[in-house]
Amino acid sequence: MPDPYRIWLSEVMLQQTTVAAVKDYFLKFTTLWPTVQDLAAAEDADVMAAWAGLGYYARARNLLKCARVVAAEYMGVFPSDRDSLQTLPGIGPYTSAAISAIAFDLPETVLDGNVERVMARIHAIETPLPTAKPELMALAQALTPLKRAGDYAQAVMDLGATICTPKNPVCGICPWRDGCEGHATGIAPELPRKLAKKAKPTRRGIAYVLRNSNGDWLLETRPEKGLLGGMLGWPGSDWSEAPVAAPPVSTGWEAAGMEVRHTFTHFHLILEVMTARADIDPDIGKFVPHHAFRPSDLPTVMRKVFDVAKHRFE
DNA sequence: CACGCGTGGGA
């Protein structure tokens, strides 16, 4: 049997994330924390730092919560049934089915974006997502085998990731081409249809990068909830149309000269970067010693700020 | 239940 801990970890990392992006993180996590008990015993800050750059940071917070529940209430043994799995933090309909099927060989139907796309195409479903989801689930259930449902699920997901791709599907080499109604009618590449998305607004903000005379960096741990929750970051203004400057100390701030641009799920952000050196005790955050500071512990937008600011201290 | 929540890569 595959190690349920590793299946769970990989499935959570793969939520809305490509295999290429996950690979190194999976190796890092399994090296640092080989078992769910090891992960459960880890420091929050270490787990968040190890997750930095992978995005959707609520996944990391829930990952740790889940590990601690499994360690404390399940004696370190993951449950095998969907219903129990789905009560755990960060495990929803997709992940519970994937763990049941892949780790425990139970005949659960795994429905992710790949399976939705493959089902929509082979059955030529023109109903747009998310409306079509229940229909696609029923079609996926009808095809799920009683044996090796996990292998089957991974095969369909691999098909969706490599051949039945969102754009430019390679129908010429597809093993399901003959039975594919979408291919027969020539609309496969357009499926699944989706409702139009909202445009992303642009917000602005100011980030403050402060070092003291020891070379330590002023950073804050962001609140648990919300954007970049629980992650390290530079103190700054709010992010809005008209940000209100809020430097952590009153001193001679200088603009770094280059803006940082970053796009989140639902808005574009343009950050002005201000830098200063001062030994004033700040109200916000705390100085991280020079030797303990690793830019790789920061979420990507904060690492971009560092990349712009660091030249000011050379 | 619609929305908030990251990132890097490809077209």
Add this chain to the structure above:
DNA sequence: TTCCCAAGCGT
């Protein structure tokens, strides 16, 4: 440059 995403979940 800009847009589209990719193995979803929580609220």
